[in-house]
Amino acid sequence: MDFDFALLLVVLTAVSGVIWLLDRLFLAKARAQRAQAFETMTALSQEEREARSRNALREPVAVEYARSFFPVLFVILLFRSFIAxxxxxxxxxxxxxxxxxxxxxxxxxxxxxxxxxxxxxxxxxxxxxxxxxxxxxxxxxxxxxxxxxxxxxxxxxxxxxxxxxxxxxxxxxxxxxxxxxxxxxxxxxxxxxxxxxxxxxxxxxxxxxxxxxxxxxxxxxxxxxxxxxxxxxxxxxxxxxxxxxxxxxxxxxxxxxxxxxxxxxxxxxxxxxxxxx
Incomplete structure (x- = not known):
């Protein structure tokens, strides 16, 4: 069975890039708004407001992996495709x-x-x-x-x-x-x-x-x-x-x-x- 590493690399780069971009454009703003809403809840203690705000700002696992791997995959793709x-x-x-x-x-x-x-x-x-x-x-x-x-x-x-x-x-x-x-x-x-x-x-x-x-x-x-x-x-x-x-x-x-x-x-x-x- 033939294994197309170039195709796999392109797909992984594209998927991680799209996830990272969507997060930057939409999801990150939504998390920030939720975190700000928790910080203004007077019914909660200071500790509870801070804890909920941190949880609201936490990136989903998929976004965290995409943010970490996309730059590395992109550089590898460019090097492998156009340099050596x-x-x-x-x-x-x-x-x-x-x-x-x-x-x-x-x-x-x-x-x-x-x-x-x-x-x-x-x-x-x-x-x-x-x-x-x-x-x-x-x-x-x-x-x-x-x-x-x-x-x-x-x-x-x-x-x-x-x-x-x-x-x-x-x-x-x-x-x-x-x-x-x-x-x-x-x-x-x-x-x-x-x-x-x-x-x-x-x-x-x-x-x-x-x-x-x-x-x-x-x-x-x-x-x-x-x-x-x-x-x-x-x-x-x-x-x-x-x-x-x-x-x-x-x-x-x-x-x-x-x-x-x-x-x-x-x-x-x-x-x-x-x-x-």
Whole structure:
């Protein structure tokens, strides 16, 4: 069952805000009037008048919670929707750049400001660049987030053949770096993999290949307008555009830019603060 945290956050913020606003506009005034009425009752003792006045001014539990939580929820909603959103890496498809257990931050305004839940762009401030590590909503299930690298821009021709990548007919340069040595269970599972340095335009980054593996998805793809071609850095262990097609522009979430924590059977302090490139 898919859990839409963004929708829940919007609903909680809206409900608490409406309760707080209604209280400020109507209910608080009514409580103040009742309290003042008790204070003028001469038939009651001073202690009784003060006690009843305090009780009349007391906020209902719902209003008290709304007043306390609304500012916090509102700030979280703004930050998460328009500035940065945290994600956890669940698989090894972006190894060696990102490891299982990495917690990353995604820049939400890199590709334009979008309304939460609706994902409608309201301000165009940038577009994906070739080589970006980006988060997007999986085209076949928009409630699921994927993270890959931008390989093809609208209009590009992408070819992947014999483990070699071509963009618009030009072979992308690679330099061998040797066998992969990495931490954790995911690192042990990739024993025998070879790491290469790939130069994708102005971006240099590491990729991983399994020499004996054949993923069975080679070919040439023409990227249509308003779409992007995505691939994982773990080229022989990634479900990406080679399998399910292109990423529509409206599915973009943002650009991954930093690892703020790694927890995979323990904290790996060496990865904290690592910039993603």
């Amino acid at each position: 959103e945290p994600f956890k890496i669940p698989s090894g498809s972006m190894m060696p750049t990102l490891l299982v257990g990495d917690f990353i931050l995604v820049n939400k305004f890199s590709y334009g400001l979008r309304l939460p839940v609706l994902n409608k762009k309201v301000l165009d401030v940038g577009e994906p660049k070739r080589g970006d590590v980006f988060v997007f909503r999986y085209p076949e299930n928009p409630k699921e987030d994927y993270i890959k690298r931008v390989i093809g821009l609208p209009g590009d021709e992408i070819t992947y053949r014999n483990k070699v990548l071509y963009v618009n007919g030009e072979e992308i340069a690679e330099t061998g770096l040797g066998p992969y040595v990495g931490p954790g269970e995911s690192g042990r599972s990739m024993a025998g993999a070879q790491v290469k340095l790939e130069k994708l335009g102005a971006v240099e980054h590491r990729i991983m290949e399994l020499p004996q593996a054949f993923i069975g998805h080679e070919g040439t793809w023409k990227v249509p307008p308003g779409h992007y071609f995505a691939m994982g850095d773990n080229r022989d262990n990634s479900q990406d555009s080679r399998f399910w097609g292109f990423v529509p522009e409206q599915n973009l979430v943002g650009r991954a830019f930093v690892i703020w924590m790694n927890f995979d059977n323990g904290i790996d302090f060496s990865r904290i603060g690592t910039l993603i490139k």
